[in-house]
Amino acid sequence: MNARSWRLGAVFGMSFVLNAAVVFGAPPDTLAAWQEPPSLIGMTGLITTPTADVIPSGALRLGVGFLPKDWAYHGRGITDNYHYYLTFGFVSRVEVSIRASYFPDDQLDTSTPEKGTVDRGGNIRLLVLTEDRLRPAVAFGMDDIRGTRRFHSLYAVGSKTVIIKPELIRIRVTGGYAPDWIEAKDHNLFGGFGGAEVTVGNLASWAIDYDTEKWNTCFRLFAVRRVTAYLALLNFEGSAGGVSWTHQF
Amino acid sequence: MRLADLRVRRSAWLVLPGLLLLLGSARAQTPGERVALRLVEHGFENVAVAVDSTVTTVWFENRIYRYDMTAIGVAATLSLAAIDTAAAGVLELVPENRGVALIAISAPMAAWRDFLGGRMDAKTFRSDLRIDLHRRRSGAPLAANRDRENRAYGRTDVALRPLFGFQLGAGRDPFLYTLQIAPEATVSPFAGALITLQAAIRIHDDLDPCGTEDPCRPVVIPGRNTISWGGWLPAGVLTTVSAGLFPGDRYGVATELGRLVWKDQLEVWMGGDVSGKLLFLEDSIEYSSLDRWAAFVAVTHRFRGLDLETTFTVGRFEEEEWALKLEVARRIHEFEIGFFVATTPNSDLQFTPYEDEEDKSAAGVNLRFALPVAHYMKPRVVRPTTVPEFPFTYKSTVDPVAVQITPYDNLDRLRKRLYPTFVWNEVEDLRIANRYVTASGGER
Numbered sequence: 287m288n289a290r291s292w293r294l295g296a297v298f299g300m301s302f303v304l305n306a307a308v309v310f311g312a313p314p315d316t317l318a319a320w321q322e323p324p325s326l327i328g329m330t331g332l333i334t335t336p337t338a339d340v341i342p343s344g345a346l347r348l349g350v351g352f353l354p355k356d357w358a359y360h361g362r363g364i365t366d367n368y369h370y371y372l373t374f375g376f377v378s379r380v381e382v383s384i385r386a387s388y389f390p391d392d393q394l395d396t397s398t399p400e401k402g403t404v405d406r407g408g409n410i411r412l413l414v415l416t417e418d419r420l421r422p423a424v425a426f427g428m429d430d431i432r433g434t435r436r437f438h439s440l441y442a443v444g445s446k447t448v449i450i451k452p453e454l455i456r457i458r459v460t461g462g463y464a465p466d467w468i469e470a471k472d473h474n475l476f477g478g479f480g481g482a483e484v485t486v487g488n489l490a491s492w493a494i495d496y497d498t499e500k501w502n503t504c505f506r507l508f509a510v511r512r513v514t515a516y517l518a519l520l521n522f523e524g525s526a527g528g529v530s531w532t533h534q535f
Numbered sequence: 536m537r538l539a540d541l542r543v544r545r546s547a548w549l550v551l552p553g554l555l556l557l558l559g560s561a562r563a564q565t566p567g568e569r570v571a572l573r574l575v576e577h578g579f580e581n582v583a584v585a586v587d588s589t590v591t592t593v594w595f596e597n598r599i600y601r602y603d604m605t606a607i608g609v610a611a612t613l614s615l616a617a618i619d620t621a622a623a624g625v626l627e628l629v630p631e632n633r634g635v636a637l638i639a640i641s642a643p644m645a646a647w648r649d650f651l652g653g654r655m656d657a658k659t660f661r662s663d664l665r666i667d668l669h670r671r672r673s674g675a676p677l678a679a680n681r682d683r684e685n686r687a688y689g690r691t692d693v694a695l696r697p698l699f700g701f702q703l704g705a706g707r708d709p710f711l712y713t714l715q716i717a718p719e720a721t722v723s724p725f726a727g728a729l730i731t732l733q734a735a736i737r738i739h740d741d742l743d744p745c746g747t748e749d750p751c752r753p754v755v756i757p758g759r760n761t762i763s764w765g766g767w768l769p770a771g772v773l774t775t776v777s778a779g780l781f782p783g784d785r786y787g788v789a790t791e792l793g794r795l796v797w798k799d800q801l802e803v804w805m806g807g808d809v810s811g812k813l814l815f816l817e818d819s820i821e822y823s824s825l826d827r828w829a830a831f832v833a834v835t836h837r838f839r840g841l842d843l844e845t846t847f848t849v850g851r852f853e854e855e856e857w858a859l860k861l862e863v864a865r866r867i868h869e870f871e872i873g874f875f876v877a878t879t880p881n882s883d884l885q886f887t888p889y890e891d892e893e894d895k896s897a898a899g900v901n902l903r904f905a906l907p908v909a910h911y912m913k914p915r916v917v918r919p920t921t922v923p924e925f926p927f928t929y930k931s932t933v934d935p936v937a938v939q940i941t942p943y944d945n946l947d948r949l950r951k952r953l954y955p956t957f958v959w960n961e962v963e964d965l966r967i968a969n970r971y972v973t974a975s976g977g978e979r
Contacts, residue, residue, distance in 0.1 A: 344867050372900075374872055376865060377843060382874065384900055386703050388710075404703045404710065406931060408874075408898070432898070433931075535867040 319345030320532040321488060323506055323514045326351030327437065328371025328383045329409050332481040332495040333502040333518045337460045338423035338445035340381035340413045347373040349530025357520035359474055360436050365391035379413040405436050422446035435470030456485045569617035571684050573976055577613055578913035580687035581634055583679040590672050591618065592627040594636065594679040596687055601909045601923040602869050603630060603951045604961055607640065608968025611647050616976030627672055630953060634726035635766050636677035638953050639667045652974055657963050666955040668795055669771045690914050691722040696922045698735060702933055711741035717758045727766040729944055733758030756815040763944035775949050777942040785810040787825055789942035799955040802835040808940040827853045829939035837956040842866045858937035866957065868964060871903035877937040899930035910971065
C-alpha cells in the first residue's frame with residue numbers, strides 16, 4: 287500500500303469512527319488536567335498527533351518526549367530528538383506550549399567537532415467547539431509558530447468520546463487535517479491524521495494514531511494524579527516515550 | 536503531706552501570675568486595643584487601629600506570610616476574634632508595605648465571619664466587599680494618622696537568594712546557564728525605604744566573558760545593592776525610585792510612576808533609568824559613565840473575574856532603540872506566567888548571525904514560582920528568612936532588544952500584587968488563613 291492510500295485510508299477510517307462516535311457517543315464530564323495527556327511534543331494529544339482537547343485553564347504541564355533517530359522529525363537517521371516542554375492552560379479553551387528540542391548528534395557547524403543543537407518553538411491551540419451528545423469537540427492549532435519552523439503544523443481537529451462505562455472505560459476518537467499553508471522548514475503534519483485512545487479506570491491508556499506518515503501506538507500510565515509516563519512504538523517499531531508532570535493552579 | 540494537697544499548694548503559685556495577666560489584659564479593654572494586641576502578638580508590624588461608630592479600620596504590615604492574601608485573611612480573623620462577636624459594623628483592612636498603605640478592603644463583620652467560616656460563598660461575599668485604592672470607607676485617605684505598634688523600621692532580614700539564568704541555542708553551545716547563590720540583607724530604615732545589600736557567589740557561569748575554564752570574574756561579586764523608596768504622590772500616583780548597583784552589571788537610578796484608572800482595571804504607568812556599566816573582574820573593575828538611558832510608557836489592563844493581565848509598552852531603551860513590547864500574563868494565586876514579544880522595528884542593532892536578520896524581535900516567557908516556605912518566623916532585629924518566590928525570565932535571543940535596568944523594587948513589588956482586581960479575583964484565597972488561625976484567634 288502506498289503513502290497516498292495510507293493517507294486516504296486513515297482519513298476515511300477516522301471519519302467513519304468519528305461518525306460512529308457522533309451517533310453513539312456522549313460527552314464526558316470535564317476532565318482534570320492530568321487526564322488530558324500530552325503527545326510527544328507536549329501539546330495535549332495522542333502519540334504525535336493533536337486531539338481537540340486542551341488542558342484546563344490554569345493547569346501547567348512540564349515534561350520531556352523522546353523520539354529515536356530512525357523516526358525523528360528533525361535529523362532523521364542522524365540524531366535522536368528530545369522535546370522538553372512547558373504547556374499551560376492559558377485561559378479557558380486556549381492551550382499554549384513552549385518547547386526546547388535537543389538534538390545530541392546534530393552539528394550546526396561541521397567545521398568543529400562539537401555536537402548538540404537546540405531548537406525552540408511555541409505552540410497554541412484553540413478549542414472552538416466543546417463536545418456535546420452529538421457534536422465532537424473541534425479545535426484549531428498551530429505548532430512551531432515563528433522562526434525556522436522545524437516542527438510546524440497548522441491543523442483543524444475533531445474529537446469525540448464514547449463512554450462505555452464512565453468510571454471504567456473511556457474511548458476517544460480523533461480525526462483532523464493539516465494543510466501546508468504556512469512556509470516552514472518542515473511540516474510535522476501534512477494531510478489527514480487521526481487516532482483513538484482507550485483509557486481504563488484513569489490508570490492507563492492505549493492509543494493508536496496515524497500522523498500523515500506512519501501509524502504509531504502508545505501505552506500510557508497515570509500516577510498520583512500528576513504524572514504521565516508513556517512508551518510508544520513509532521511505525522510499530524521504533525521505541526519512543528516520555529514523562530510529564532501536571533499541576534492545576 | 537498528701538499528694539493532692541501538694542498539687543493544690545503548687546497550683547497556688549500559679550494564681551498570682553494569672554491575676555497579674557488578667558490585670559494586664561484588663562487594661563486592653565477597648566476593641567481597638569484588643570485588635571492591635573492580637574495582631575502584634577501574631578507578628579504583624581506597623582499595626583494601627585481606628586474605631587468609629589460603624590467602621591473598625593486596621594492597618595498592618597505583613598512580613599510573616601509569603602502570600603499577602605493569606606495575611607489579609609489572618610488579620611481579618613484575628614480582628615474579628617478580638618471584637619465582640621455580637622458586634623455589627625464594618626471591618627476595614629489596610630495592608631501596608633514598608634509603611635506605605637496599599638489598599639482598603641472592607642466588608643460588614645458578619646460577611647467576613649460567614650465567608651472566612653465557609654458559610655458564605657465568594658460571589659455573595661464579593662457583593663458585600665468594597666475595595667478602594669485611594670480612600671477608606673469614611674472617605675479619608677488610606678494612610679493612618681496615628682502611632683503604629685510594632686514598627687518594622689530598622690529590622691534586618693537575611694536570606695539566601697538563588698539566581699539562575701539560561702540561554703538555549705546560543706552560538707555553538709546548545710545550553711548555557713548561570714547559577715549563583717546570593718546572600719542578601721534587607722532593611723527598611725524609614726517609611727517607604729528599603730536598603731538591599733547582596734553578594735553573588737558563582738556556582739556556575741557559562742556566560743563569563745573569558746569562559747568557564749579560566750573565568751575573568753571573581754567567585755564573589757557584588758549583587759543587587761540598592762536603596763529604594765516608594766510612596767504615594769498627589770493625584771493617586773504611586774512611585775518608586777531605586778539607586779545603586781543593579782543586575783546586569785549596571786549602576787544608576789531607575790524610577791517608575793503609575794496610577795490606576797477606569798474602575799481600577801487599567802494602570803497607566805511609566806518609568807525610566809539612567810545607568811552606566813560597572814563590571815567586577817578578577818583583577819580590575821571596569822566602568823563607564825552614566826551614559827545610557829531608557830524611558831517607557833505602559834498600559835496594563837487587568838480583568839475582573841479573570842486573572843489575566845495585558846501590558847503594552849512603548850519606549851526608548853538602552854541601545855538607543857525604540858521598541859514596542861506586548862506581554863500577556865496570568866497571575867493565579869502566587870504563580871505567574873507571562874508571554875511577551877518585543878520588537879525594534881527601526882533599529883540598526885547588529886543582531887547575532889544565527890537569528891533572522893529581518894526579524895528584529897524577541898519573544899520570551901516570564902515565570903514566577905512561590906518557594907516552599909509559606910510562613911516565616913516573627914520579625915526581629917535580625918531575622919533569617921527565605922525569599923518568597925523565584926522569578927525567572929527566558930528570552931529567545933541574547934540580542935539587546937528592549938533592554939533596561941531591572942530595578943526589582945518596582946511598582947509591582949511595592950504593591951505586593953494587591954491590585955483591586957487581584958483581590959477581587961482571588962478572594963477565596965483569604966480562606967487559606969484557616970490553615971494558620973482558628974476562628975477564635977488561636978494559632979493552629
